[in-house]
Amino acid sequence: xxxxxxYFLLAIWLLSCxxxxxxxxxxxxxxxxxxxxxxxxLVGESHCDDSEDCDYLALGAKPCGGPQAYVIFSxxxxxxxxxxxxxxxxxxxKEYNEKFGITSDCALVSPPQNIGCVNTTCTQTINE
Numbered sequence: 001x002x003x004x005x006x007y008f009l010l011a012i013w014l015l016s017c018x019x020x021x022x023x024x025x026x027x028x029x030x031x032x033x034x035x036x037x038x039x040x041x042l043v044g045e046s047h048c049d050d051s052e053d054c055d056y057l058a059l060g061a062k063p064c065g066g067p068q069a070y071v072i073f074s075x076x077x078x079x080x081x082x083x084x085x086x087x088x089x090x091x092x093x094k095e096y097n098e099k100f101g102i103t104s105d106c107a108l109v110s111p112p113q114n115i116g117c118v119n120t121t122c123t124q125t126i127n128e
Contacts, residue, residue, distance in 0.1 A: 051115065
């Protein structure tokens with residue numbers, strides 16, 4: 001019984017600890033920067049053999065709507081963790097934009113048209 005109540009108290013304590021959310025504009029910027037670094041690190045681990053291995057996801061949120069950019073990656077990595085990181089980043093940027101009244105040029109960012117495998121890295125390529 002004592003073991004059970006010990007686990008019960010531990011569970012209550014863990015549930016009461018909340019993940020701190022950014023408060024200031026600088027806190028948001030720091031959190032966005034850290035999340036972007038995680039995304040870039042995960043994408044940097046991906047390698048391709050040919051262009052069929054490459055894909056992209058919309059990243060971030062412009063204040064007027066639409067993504068800030070697109071992240072290009074190889075399908076040799078587990079897509080689910082990458083997609084979660086990208087969604088978390090995008091949601092945090094939306095929250096940041098709304099909370100601090102951020103504005104932008106409202107230009108639409110088009111998805112990459114030509115992605116390919118260059119030196120085992122997925123990238124946007126230029127057609128000549």
